[in-house]
Amino acid sequence: MDGFDLNITIVGLGLIGGSYAMALKELKPKNLWAVDIDKEVIEIAQKKGFIDQGYTDAEIPLKNSDLVILCVYPALMTKFVKENMDFFKKGAIITDVGGTKETLIKEVNSFLRDDLDFIGGHPMAGREYKGLSFASKDIFIGANYMLTPTEDNKKENIALIEKMVKGIGCKNVMKISPQKHDEVMAYTSQLPHIMAAALMKGVKEDTHLFVAGSFRDATRVARLNGKLWADLLIDNRENTIEKIEEFEEYVKNIKASIINKDHESLENIFEDARIKREEFIKKCQH
Amino acid sequence: MDGFDLNITIVGLGLIGGSYAMALKELKPKNLWAVDIDKEVIEIAQKKGFIDQGYTDAEIPLKNSDLVILCVYPALMTKFVKENMDFFKKGAIITDVGGTKETLIKEVNSFLRDDLDFIGGHPMAGREYKGLSFASKDIFIGANYMLTPTEDNKKENIALIEKMVKGIGCKNVMKISPQKHDEVMAYTSQLPHIMAAALMKGVKEDTHLFVAGSFRDATRVARLNGKLWADLLIDNRENTIEKIEEFEEYVKNIKASIINKDHESLENIFEDARIKREEFIKKCQH
Numbered sequence: 001m002d003g004f005d006l007n008i009t010i011v012g013l014g015l016i017g018g019s020y021a022m023a024l025k026e027l028k029p030k031n032l033w034a035v036d037i038d039k040e041v042i043e044i045a046q047k048k049g050f051i052d053q054g055y056t057d058a059e060i061p062l063k064n065s066d067l068v069i070l071c072v073y074p075a076l077m078t079k080f081v082k083e084n085m086d087f088f089k090k091g092a093i094i095t096d097v098g099g100t101k102e103t104l105i106k107e108v109n110s111f112l113r114d115d116l117d118f119i120g121g122h123p124m125a126g127r128e129y130k131g132l133s134f135a136s137k138d139i140f141i142g143a144n145y146m147l148t149p150t151e152d153n154k155k156e157n158i159a160l161i162e163k164m165v166k167g168i169g170c171k172n173v174m175k176i177s178p179q180k181h182d183e184v185m186a187y188t189s190q191l192p193h194i195m196a197a198a199l200m201k202g203v204k205e206d207t208h209l210f211v212a213g214s215f216r217d218a219t220r221v222a223r224l225n226g227k228l229w230a231d232l233l234i235d236n237r238e239n240t241i242e243k244i245e246e247f248e249e250y251v252k253n254i255k256a257s258i259i260n261k262d263h264e265s266l267e268n269i270f271e272d273a274r275i276k277r278e279e280f281i282k283k284c285q286h
Numbered sequence: 287m288d289g290f291d292l293n294i295t296i297v298g299l300g301l302i303g304g305s306y307a308m309a310l311k312e313l314k315p316k317n318l319w320a321v322d323i324d325k326e327v328i329e330i331a332q333k334k335g336f337i338d339q340g341y342t343d344a345e346i347p348l349k350n351s352d353l354v355i356l357c358v359y360p361a362l363m364t365k366f367v368k369e370n371m372d373f374f375k376k377g378a379i380i381t382d383v384g385g386t387k388e389t390l391i392k393e394v395n396s397f398l399r400d401d402l403d404f405i406g407g408h409p410m411a412g413r414e415y416k417g418l419s420f421a422s423k424d425i426f427i428g429a430n431y432m433l434t435p436t437e438d439n440k441k442e443n444i445a446l447i448e449k450m451v452k453g454i455g456c457k458n459v460m461k462i463s464p465q466k467h468d469e470v471m472a473y474t475s476q477l478p479h480i481m482a483a484a485l486m487k488g489v490k491e492d493t494h495l496f497v498a499g500s501f502r503d504a505t506r507v508a509r510l511n512g513k514l515w516a517d518l519l520i521d522n523r524e525n526t527i528e529k530i531e532e533f534e535e536y537v538k539n540i541k542a543s544i545i546n547k548d549h550e551s552l553e554n555i556f557e558d559a560r561i562k563r564e565e566f567i568k569k570c571q572h
Contacts, residue, residue, distance in 0.1 A: 124498035144495055172495050184496045187488055192504040195481050197559035198536040200566070202473055202529070208569040209430055209458050210470045212410035214507040216570065218478035221500040222563040226556035230549045237544045243488070244541050248534065250484040255530050258523045263516045270512035273483035277508040280486070283494040284502065 004164070007031045009065040010051070011058065011080060013041045016097050016123065017071030018135025021050040023168035026137065033061040041132050050135075062087040067160075070096035074231040078107045081118070088116055093157045095121045099185060099228075100235040101148045101178035109152060117157045120148035120178055122185075123170065130225045141169040148178040186239035191247060193229060194240075196222035290450070293317045295351040296337070297344065297366060299327045302383050302409065303357030304421025307336040309454035312423065319347040327418050336421075348373035353446075356382035360517040364393045367404070374402055379443045381407045385471060385514075386521040387434045387464035395438060403443045406434035406464055408471075409456065416511045427455040434464040472525035477533060479515060480526075482508035 008029045010017050013036045024032055034051045035058045036042050042054030055061050062068065062084055070077050077096050088094070094116060098104055101120045108118045125143035145165045149158045162173050176184070199215070200222040233240055257265040294315045296303050299322045310318055320337045321344045322328050328340030341347050348354065348370055356363050363382050374380070380402060384390055387406045394404050411429035431451045435444045448459050462470070485501070486508040519526055543551040 124496065144497065146496065174495050184493075188493060188497045188501045192485060192500040194537065194540055195485065195504060196500070196563075197556055198533055198540060199478060199481065200559040200562045201536045202532060203562050203566055207470075207474060208566055209460050210410065210432065211430065211474045211570070214478040214482070215474045216567070217503045217506050218481060219563055219566070220503050222559045223567075224556040224560050226553040226560060229556050230552035233544050233552060234547045234549060237547070240544060241541060244537060244544075246488060247484055248537065250487045251480065251530060251534065254480055254484060255527060258519050258526060258530075261520050261523070263520060266516035266519060267512040270483055270510040270515050273486040273508045274510050274512060276486045276489050277482075277505055280489055280494055280505070281502070281509075284497070 004028065004167070005030050006066040007033070007061075007064050008067045008069065009033045009035060009058075009061040011035045011068060011070045012072035012076075013038075013045055013051075013054070013132050013135075014071060015130050015132070015134050016125075016139075017069075018045065018050065018132040019125070019137060019139045020069055020071060020097070020168070021045060022135060022137035023140050024164075025050060027164070027167045031064075033065065035061060044132060058084050059087045062092075063089055065089055065092055067164075068092060068094045070094065070098070073228055074098045074100060074104070074235055077104055081108050082111060085111070085113060088113065090115050092116055093160065094118045095161055097121055097123055099189065099232045101181045103235055105148065105150060105178045109150070117152070117154055119153050119158060119161055120181070121161060121165070122146040122148070122181065123165075124189075125170075130228075137168070140165075142171045143169070144172045144174065145170040146174045146176060146181055148181045149175055150178070182236050183239045186236055186243040190233060190236060190240045191243045193221050193224060194233075194244065195247075196220065197224060290314065290453070291316050292352040293319070293347075293350050294353045294355065295319045295321060295344075295347040297321045297354060297356045298358035298362075299324075299331055299337075299340070299418050299421075300357060301416050301418070301420050302411075302425075303355075304331065304336065304418040305411070305423060305425045306355060306357060306383070306454070307331060308421060308423035309426050310450075311336060313450070313453045317350075319351065321347060330418060344370050345373045348378075349375055351375055351378060353450075354378060354380045356380065356384070359514055360384045360386060360390070360521055363390055367394050368397060371397070371399060374399065377401050378403070379446065380404045381447055383407060383409055385475065385518045387467045389521055391434065391436060391464045395436070403438070403440050405439050405444060405447055406467070407447060407451070408432040408434070408467065409451075410475075411456075416514075423454070426451075428457045429455070430458045430460065431456040432460045432462060432467055434467045435461055436464070468522050469525045472522055472529040476519060476522060476526045477529045479507050479510060480519075480530065481533075482506065483510060 004027050006029050010021050013034050032051050034054045045051045105120050123145045125139040165173050196219045199219050290313050292315050296307050299320050318337050320340045331337045391406050409431045411425040482505045485505050
């Protein structure tokens, strides 16, 4: 990629960090480094050529990095920035890939050095597996990517992140406020994950013999990373509770129509869902 | 297929009826006929060779059919059998593909001629589209198929249906009571469809820009056939309400854990869901 002559450090070589490394390598940055607490993971990433060099200690790579991408658990993001504050290169850009934004950005900006620029990011990409062994540069292809810049961020830095994100294959790069991001995510991501987990609850020994695609699809993401999702839901709890309660209302309406044998109302509800789904999926494909 | 030298009539050339016709043709029955109120659909099916001959009037094919497969809307099944009672060939087997079983089988058996044998069936196969143009013989490949025989059914007739169903590619043929069928379906099919419809309710103009796979998968079946699903849910309302309420309980528990910022409880809930989902999908694949 033109104008991508940067030193980049990825912090955390899990599924997203690993995928990011693979995808960035193709853009030929000056140097691509990684920090991880797991030596084995670093060795694998080095051997496979996803990164130029890996470190368990952040100091050296951070001191020389123009761009740092945080791919650790949400609860660790703030901690990492705080503990390594002195090591960041003057004027460095920091971004992250976490699933919630408002608290993180507020917290980080409360102690961030003036010369540093923290730009929140969230790739709407992932898999229902965790760890480097499931990483793939392709997870970004066609994905949505959200950036949550604030007034504190420099325009040229936002533009750089946007360019990089498009460079690794993302389709829609949306710039929205951290608040709006968290509100939307509660609905489009937290809610379906909660539904999937709740649907699994009733599974018995022989349930697999009685299912079709509807159940399998609705529960795909029930293969959750519990620690990550507990973090996310607690962090974004106000929005999530609001969305759960809206959902509970809808279900209550459907239930009432079933109890009242109200065929017309049910048909209308489902017809409405069908039309919305058709329009939605058409938009997704464009 | 050996020993499949029968005259068969399919009633209703929609998605399932059409797919059934295509799949049965490969088993080389003596004659494969179809009944549909839509002349155009019959012409297409004849032209494409899915059936040997189609009729808008059921009398002629029924008089000569050893096996009749009802692929019409649930609400029409009973009506069709009742209105055409005099036309069925002596000793004919009748089966259906409807999504609920208890009421149907009770009703049909209350007026069925003694020489006829009605064996309830339900292929766990489908698509989120309706009509003959989306039919495909492949929808049965690897699918689960439920049969709900009762004491009234002849063993050799049950065996014949089972053989046919395996012949068109179904993997697990489960024989369960109509009551058990409806109870299980309320959970594995009605519930995920209701969830999908309820999830779509909050979709806005720009939601597609903020989604990842979790939302798309969870709402795939929201492209519902409203008439069919209103029929199914009202018919199976007691079981469905019970399953909705169990689900509401699970969601309430998750909500409480989020409100209480109970990280451990959330992690346990999700860990449980993950393990269940992993075991479940392994079983599905075997």
